[in-house]
Amino acid sequence: MSRRVALLSLGGTINMTQDASGGNARPDDGVGEHLLVAVDGARIDAHPLANVSSSDVRPHHLSAVLASARAAVDEGADGVVLTHGTDTLEETAFLLERYWDREAPLVVTGAMRPASDLGADGPANLRDAVRAATASSARGLGVLVVLDGHAHLADQVTKASSRSVSAFASAPSGPLAIIEQDDLRLLHRPLSRTARLPGSPPDHFPAVPVLAAGLDEDLALLDHIPPEQLAGLVIAGVGMGHVSPAAMPRLRRLLEGGIPVVVASRTWYGGTSTHHYAYPGSEVDLLDAGAVMAGLLPPAKARLLLQTLLADGADPDRIREAFGAFAS
Known part of the structure; x- marks a missing residue:
């Protein structure tokens, strides 16, 4: 048939x-x-x-x-x-x-x-x-x-x-x-699927821009974006998820104001870390400030996951848990 x-x-x-x-x-x-x-x-x-x-x-x-x-x-x-x-x-x-x-x-x-x-x-x-x-x-x-x-x-x-x-x-x-x-x-047996979200996407997602870290990039653009216009932020970090030390005060200001910040890696392989580096702007510094690491998710997918979670009313603990499923 x-x-x-x-x-x-x-x-x-x-x-x-x-x-x-x-x-x-x-x-x-x-x-x-x-x-x-x-x-x-x-x-x-x-x-x-x-x-x-x-x-x-x-x-x-x-x-x-x-x-x-x-x-x-x-x-x-x-x-x-x-x-x-x-x-x-x-x-x-x-x-x-x-x-x-x-x-x-x-x-x-x-x-x-x-x-x-x-x-x-x-x-x-x-x-x-x-x-x-x-x-x-x-x-x-x-x-x-x-x-x-x-x-x-x-x-x-x-x-x-x-x-x-x-x-x-x-x-x-x-x-x-x-x-x-x-x-x-x-060619390989996949791991169990992550938890589903109910229903369907909303017609409009919360505003979550992606900003790229890099040489001489201090994320000064954040000085010109009113925090109330940001539902969240994704950083395409260098290496294992790093930013310039000069960017940290701006990111801390957002995090202290309750705006979730997720840091992905702009490199294709390897994803972010949680413990390899502890200098200013490193993953340890970002985690101490309250940021969430995207693990194996690239910036575009990290943005979508954060948007779907925010649209579903997720609190900080649930956001951290959801990204934890992609930890590297």
Whole structure:
């Protein structure tokens, strides 16, 4: 018996075509049927939700994805596939993972080349995403990202290249699986999923900017942002999560005013620490001031986690506990 997959679409390069020069890719509503030709062995129920670039995806889009995906699974679908632009695909997958509460897989995919390009990767990625969505070994794993023949966990995947077809990678464990015709070939056994949040994302997240630390960066911009306009702050710290000593008075002022500060690492591998360094501006100094370390989460995902927690009314202890699940 043919398996059922709900195909949701938010757009992105996989749903774009180029002009005659081979550039200037734009959304094209006619791409959808062409993509479905690549999928066989499954009944596809297509539900276009939007056709926008990934930089234009908003929380209300993801609430619509969750509502449609849950309804499809509850009505008998074996899994769900979401097509999405690659620029913010890792963020959408991470955010959906916070809320996805079904055993059936929710698989996010996209393309690096427009549908009209020679060697377009969208059809193969969609085929593989459907295979992952119906794979028995994918059940209970939550939200997966499938591109270039591999499946990745939503919490670990990142876009590592702005151009390559092999654009996505996962740290620290590497891809979860290789896509095969009938199932996934797991490359490692994932840890238990972190706790889910109830419901869906709010239409608007609390204001949580990301500021980057670096050479001669004292975060002086904070002097010009009224604290009441900040719900929280994420720092993309250097090394294991460090800032300039001159930035510490500004961060302490925020923390003493009750504004949560999360410090991630701007480096891809390794994440933040809690004990390696104790000089001014180091992780120990930041922790003593009340900051929270993001562990293995990169700045963009740390921002989303803090926003979802704040939107759910989390107190400082719960925020610290939630980030503790990603400790490195």
